[in-house]
Amino acid sequence: MRVLFVGHGPAHIPWIIPLAWAARLAGHEVRVAVRPQCVAPVTRAGLVAVPVGDENAAGAVAARQLPLGPGRLQAAGAATGALDADVAEALVEKMIAVADTLTDDLVGFARFWRPDVIVHDTAAAAGPVAAAALKVPAVGHTWGVSLGVHCESEAELRPSYARLFERFGLDPVVGPSVWIDPCPPGLRPPHGVRRADMRYVPFAGPAALPAWLRTGRDADRPLVCVTGGVTTKALDEVRDHVVASLRELGADVVLAVTAAQAENLPQLPDGVRAVESFPLDVLLAHCDALVHHGGVGSGLIAVTHGLPQLLLPQNAFQEHWAHLVRASGAGTALPADAAEGAVGAAVQDLLARPSYRRRSRELREEIDAMPTPDRLVGFLEECARAGHTDVPTPAEAGRR
Template identity: 80%
Template sequence: MRVLFVGHGPAHVPWIIPLAWAARLAGHEVRVAVRPQCVAPVTRAGLVAVPIGDEEAAGAAAARQLGLGPGRLKSRGESVAALDPDLGDALIEKMIAVADTLTDDLVAFARFWRPDLVVHDTAAAAGQVAAAVLKVPAVGHTWGVSLGVHCESEAELRPSYARLFERFGVDPLIGPSVWIDPCPPGLRPPHPVRRADMRYVPYSGPAVLPDWLRAARESERPLVCVTGGVTTSALDRVRDQVVASLRELGADVVLAVTGAQAAEAERQLPHDVRLVADFPLDVLLAHCDALVHHGGVGSGLLAVTHRLPQLLLPQNAFQEHWAHLVRASGAGDALAAEPAGSDAGADVFDAVRDLLTRPGYRRRAAALKDEIDRMPAPARLVEFLEECVRAGHTEVPTAVRPAAPLSEDEEP
């Protein structure tokens, strides 16, 4: 079986790596089609990358201003079940605009290579076009959140979505979709698309384990990781305040940054704050006691896999949506973005002290990790993909039941 994986942006690529490797280990041929800026992460993972699209054109489409500024985070008493409809619609239109710059190259390669199946990042609508042109099954793969391009009925058909297919002379994919979803049910909002559960297997790149992570820590102080994920600049405005408040709390701090930002960050940090650059967050968090981050989905789920409490400092509306879900789950807390010039340190001090001293946060994170462990491994989903090819359609495996909610006396 030939499986064509189609990725979206740099933050999305790690999500599809485990299933792509599972397909390879099952003996199938795999190609991973991505924008040029994503080629290196794919090849570092030992997979075959297929560059598609012009990076300048794709980047221009991806850079569209959508009004993603912060300020939508509601009070602690208000929950959120789904992404703000206007924001969700704008994000989907942005995904379609990016796909429009990729479809020509992707369809050309698909016609040459003739895959039996297309597994596409749910943000990568170009994959749906290639599947329609070749008349093969298309299966979505979420990037931890229930958001992506889909069309469940004629009434939902977007003109921009239809145009992606029209220039290739094929009908747009309309009808029940299926998304492979590695997000545990306890962090998953309701969504009309059927989901095929897959165990979350973190992938954050290769590393050489440094000496300080090869032995027990001498310090008895809690170790707190601070990161902005692959977009580390997301926390630049409040980073110094966050680090200062953690040191005042008596915690050891490790700052995880990208290689491009390491030199500047190192010049500004106190001598007792450890800096790691381009180091897999999954490996680092195995040695930490808590995580403070920008509200990234990948960072948040990595904390869950290590049963760590987390504090989210969302810097845009989409990150606020994820912060809502984490806070509602009881596995962490979130602070609204502070106005420019304000002091976030005191709030961070109180919030992290709460995370480290109240066991309910860690207990709820552990419950979410148990949900992940009960989900089918990627190898099982390869069997599902094989069935899709044999049947020409998709059947969703039985969903894993979410863990029971905590009782009131168990809340953090």
């Protein structure tokens, strides 16, 4: 079987790597179609990348500013599980606009390589277009949240979505979709698309374990990781006061930064160190809590280690994820401009109150109970044989 994966931006690539490798290890041919800026993360994972689209054109669209400004973090009792409708609408239209710069190359490659099934990031709207051109099943793959491009009925058909198909003489894909979803049920808001559960397996590339992570540490001093993610500068402006607050608590601090962020770090005080482009999954295995910007990947990696987390979201999407984490009981959230005292008090509460860690571990148990990626390869095989996605998912098959 030939499986074509279609990725989105750099922060989304780690989500599809485990399933892509599971398909490869099952003996299937795998290609990963991505924008040029995402080729390196794919090849570093040992997979074959197919560059599609012009990066300048795609980047110009992706850089468009959206109504994602901060300030919407609601009180715990007032927030809802749904992303603001205006934000969701703007994000989906942006996804479609980016896809419009990629479909020519993607459809051309798909017609040449002839995959049996296409697995696309739910933000990569070009994937269903290529699947329609070949008349093969298209399976979505979420990036931890229930957001993406889909059309479940004629009433939901967007003109912009329809135009992606029309220029190839294709009818737009309308009808029941299925999305592979690695988000545990306890962090998953309701959504109309059918899910195929898959265990979340963090992937952040290779690393060599440094000496300080190969020995024990002072058990009386908690180790707290602070990160703004791998593709943002989300916490750069507040990093220093966050670190100062943690040091006042008597905690040791490790900053997880990118190479670009590392160049701008000040002289670090005693008890604070930085790791550059280091897998967060490996690092958090040694930590007691995580302070981050509200990234879905960062948050779920903390859950896989049963860690409590403090989120400091700076836009509406990060605030949406912050609410889901806070509502689950696995962490808490503050506005990104919260005072130093508030940050310190919040982390002290995270470390002192057992319920945060207990709830995070319960979410980890939900993840552990989900089907592993190799079982989802069987689902893809069934979809390819049937020529559609209306076949039982591993979880559904287990209930029958």
